[in-house]
Amino acid sequence: MEDTVLAEPSESFRPKIGSVTLSVLTAIYILVVANHTFWTRAFGYLSSAPVAFAAFVIGISTLTIAALTTFSVKYLTKPALIFFLMVAVVSSWFTDQFGVIIDKEMIRNAAVTTQAESAHLITLSFLLHILLAGVLPSLFIIWVRVVHKPFLKKFVWNMAVIVPCLGITIAAGLGFSQTYASVGRLHKDLMLTLNPFVPIGSAARFAFASEDDRYIVRRPLGTDAHQRTASANGKPRVTIIVAGETGRAQNFSLGGYPRETNPEMKARGVIYYKNSTSCGTSTAVSLPCMYSVYPRADYTHRKGLETDNLTDILGHAKVDVEWWDNDTGSYGVANRIPYRFLPDAADPRFCTDGECLDTVLLDKLGDWLSNVKSDSVLVLHQLGSHGPAYYRRYPDDFRRFTPDCRTPEFGACKPEEVVNAYDNTILFTDHVVAKVIDNLKKHQDRISASMLYVSDHGES
Known part of the structure; x- marks a missing residue:
């Protein structure tokens, strides 16, 4: 009599599914659920060529199916599919909600962000999105029983799916190559929103670059810098840079914005420079570039690390330089000068939940100025208008533009409420400056005093 193996009761409720079938279904799910921005842009850019758009959809879909089917291997299928799924779902939230392109520099920003800053992004809506679009489908992948063929048959079966899919992708690309090339030249952002491949590739490039950063040898620059003349009146020369x-x-009334967002600076007769541009749209790029010797077109993260910056050169010239930070760090600019991270003090007069109002930068400024004995530069790094929690950047006394958005979830506010909150942050920056x-006047x-305010970058 043959032995009989009975399935556990719970096993009988677990449906069986082939590994390739599960891979194809996951690919389709990711394309439909986690690529809204990608398909919206593709349709907009190819709307004048509907047949080319249809071929583009087919080509991207078959390419995604081929990529995920590659991981249809025993012991690898479920972890790989869940990984791709969760990366796509998390990335899609920031791409769809904030228009973020998750490139290498955005990964760098995420890697160095503070807990307080990242907390504003972990909202109820975000968690609900992750649960419904990511966790529940992942639990389904865990629950089903994946049927695997013997290795040789599996290889043949996988290739029977992958090769035709790649063939269709190539045919679709070649069939409308001129159209895609033209659109690609005009709209380089299109392929940068494809989930999950772009975020995964960006993370890999960041990891490799970070490993290379460990072996960078900094090149001294301006070691012969010196002060040409002493102060004419014998007073120490002091410059404060408000970063x-x-x-x-666009939201500075000093530059023509119709709302009066800079009344206090206007009253003090500041000089406003209209033709300034930033090196990037993130602090990790724009801040170190601002202090580097390189113009925007030539700056790279590696160049910034391997070359002395402005603070170093001031030190070579025997100028005392300090950096007080109320943001997320100096991104390497202040590595070789005295540095104070003010949120660490958690002063209850200014700080809540690991973040401080920019008035914390003013608290010890008078004492510092009273003790200056030689030519000095002090950098005050603001939290400024850091989003998405604009309402946390100014006290109630500066809620001049109302109603203002009182949540980091922009989708819960009207556009004009978001603008009101942002304009209040500029009004408060005006006050701090x-x-x-x-x-300085006191x-x-x-002392012989001067001051420069310059933001690292703007806001979309």
Whole structure:
């Protein structure tokens, strides 16, 4: 009599599915659920060529199916599919909600962000999105029983899917190559929103680049820098650089914005420079570039690390330089000068939940100025207009533009409420900069003072 193996009761409720079938279904799910921005842009850019758009959809779909089917291997299928699924779902939230392109520099930003900053992005809507679009489908993948063929048959079966899919992708690309080339030249952002492949590729490039960064040898620059003349009146020369955060030029009334967002600086007669541009749209790029010797077109992260920056050269010239930070760090700019990260003090007058209002930068400024004995430069790095929690960047006294969005979830607010909140951040920055000017004026009997405000980048 043959032995009989009975399935556990719970096993009988677990449907069987082939590994290739599961891979194809996961690919289709990712394309439909986690690529809204990608398909929206593709349709917009190819709307004048509907047949080319249809071929594009087919080509991208078959390419994705081929890619996921490659991982249809015993012991690898489920972990790989869940990984691709979760990366796509998480990435799609930031791409769809904020228009973020998850390139290498965005990965760098995420890697160095503070806990307080990242907390504003972990909203109820985000968690619900991850649960419904990511966790539940992943649990389904875990639950089903995947049927695997013997290795040789599996290889043949996988290739029977992968090769035709790649053939269709190539045929679709070649059939409309001129159209795609033209669209690609005009709209380089299209393929940068394809999930999950672009985020995974960006993370890999960041990891390799970070490994290379460990072996960078910094090249001294300007070691012969010196002060050509002493102060004419014998007073120490003091410059304060207010490094702004996410200050959009379009919203500065000094530059013509119809709302009065800079009343205090206007009253102090500041000089406003209209033709300034940033090196990038993220602090990790724009801040170190601002202090480097390179123009925007030549700057790279590696060049920034391997070359002395402005603070180093000032040090070579025997100028005392300090950096006070109320943002997320100096991104390497202040590695070789005295540095203070003000949120660490958690001063309850200014700080809540690991973040501080920019007035914390003013608290010890008077004492510092009173003790200056030689030519000095002080950098005050603002939290400024850092989003998406704009409402956390200013106190109630500066809620001048209302109703203002009181949540980091922009989708819960009207566009005008988001703009009101952002404009309030610029109004508060105006106040902080004006107070820096006032502090310098109070000490002008003993120092020769100047001040420069410049934001690292704007905001979309």
